[in-house]
Amino acid sequence: MEEKKINPNTADAAVQDQQQYEEIDLMELLRKLLGNWKTIVKWCCIAGVAGLVVAFSIPKQYTVTSKLAPEIVSKTNSSLSSLASLAGVNLNSMSTSDAVYPELYPEIVSSTPFVTELFSVPVAVQTRRDGLVETDLYGYLRDYTRSPWWNAVFSAPFKLLGWVMGLFRDEPQEEEGYSELDPSALTDEQERIAKAIRESVSLVIDSKNSMITLSVSAQDPKVATDLSEEVISRLEKYVSDYRTEKSRKDLDYYEQLYDEARNDYYAAQQRYANYVDANQNVVLQSVMTEQDRLRNEMQLAYNLYNTCAQQVQMAKAKVQQETPVCVVLEPPVLPTKASKPSKAMTLVAFVFLGACLSGVWVLFGKDWVSKFRQAGGEKTVSKSEGEK
Numbered sequence: 001m002e003e004k005k006i007n008p009n010t011a012d013a014a015v016q017d018q019q020q021y022e023e024i025d026l027m028e029l030l031r032k033l034l035g036n037w038k039t040i041v042k043w044c045c046i047a048g049v050a051g052l053v054v055a056f057s058i059p060k061q062y063t064v065t066s067k068l069a070p071e072i073v074s075k076t077n078s079s080l081s082s083l084a085s086l087a088g089v090n091l092n093s094m095s096t097s098d099a100v101y102p103e104l105y106p107e108i109v110s111s112t113p114f115v116t117e118l119f120s121v122p123v124a125v126q127t128r129r130d131g132l133v134e135t136d137l138y139g140y141l142r143d144y145t146r147s148p149w150w151n152a153v154f155s156a157p158f159k160l161l162g163w164v165m166g167l168f169r170d171e172p173q174e175e176e177g178y179s180e181l182d183p184s185a186l187t188d189e190q191e192r193i194a195k196a197i198r199e200s201v202s203l204v205i206d207s208k209n210s211m212i213t214l215s216v217s218a219q220d221p222k223v224a225t226d227l228s229e230e231v232i233s234r235l236e237k238y239v240s241d242y243r244t245e246k247s248r249k250d251l252d253y254y255e256q257l258y259d260e261a262r263n264d265y266y267a268a269q270q271r272y273a274n275y276v277d278a279n280q281n282v283v284l285q286s287v288m289t290e291q292d293r294l295r296n297e298m299q300l301a302y303n304l305y306n307t308c309a310q311q312v313q314m315a316k317a318k319v320q321q322e323t324p325v326c327v328v329l330e331p332p333v334l335p336t337k338a339s340k341p342s343k344a345m346t347l348v349a350f351v352f353l354g355a356c357l358s359g360v361w362v363l364f365g366k367d368w369v370s371k372f373r374q375a376g377g378e379k380t381v382s383k384s385e386g387e388k
Helices: 008-035 037-057 078-086 091-095 102-110 112-120 137-143 149-167 188-200 221-243 245-278 285-322 343-387
Strands: 062-070 122-127 131-136 201-205 212-218 326-330
Touching (some): 008 343, 037 343, 102 112, 102 221, 112 188, 131 137, 137 221
Antiparallel strands (some): 062 212, 122 131
């Protein structure tokens, strides 16, 4: 077989022609963009105005950030744990002796029972019309929070449809508020409020040192601060109640035994005293024997009473020992500036989007529309000629 020889000069010339063709294409696209700079600027201005409208339509949100350091109950070797932390692995959470370790705190905060307990948190809202209004978190989220105007526009058809369908149904007796709250069967309004609370509370765990960062957002800065303090308090109580549940049950049992032993001791003491008072100056062996028996019963009752008292004190000490300590490294502070929306970022994003869309329109959209119209015109002309 004869091998085909490729001329190096010819190959280099082809590569140069291809590069030159690509450069010409890029230069052509750049010329096209520069030639239509007025259109691009116009689109960017329109997008900027739209961005300002959107930025000023979104209600302000204030965010309160707190940092917590929970107590970790661990049986892991300290040297092994330190080596694992260098690799980004937290052995404390893997070897903790209780089931509620810090990695589960976000699930606890977002759970329905925990969220519904926040409905009754008292808050104070500063309004323009009524001044300072004292209400609860449920009433604040239902009556004193604003939403963008497009939410009302998009939800209007569904509200109208629901109103029309309600005309053909028996009028339901809707429960207002949460006076009859069942976490397993929330009403539509209660579910909406619970969803708003879940979206406003964020809890992040650092996997290396189990540091907890709690962020709470609200349209009112004082509400955000109060809610953040309440979430911290209830989370500490939840973890404390879980860890000390067994010890508290033991304490209740020992206190019950203590009360019974005390009553038995007082009764035995009273029987002994009554017998001694009734048989003074009586020298009979039967009387002395009965007296010794009652004294022994009183002593046994006292020993049991003393033992139960010691058990109660030990149980109280165990409850105190197992009560976890959660150090608040950075407490909630009243925010002075809104965290979102960022008007500058919104404006830049809309202007960038407008520039991209205008560039696509100038480079490809115009040609595609003109070709589409030309093809449609040719079809119309051919159809008219066919009819003739």
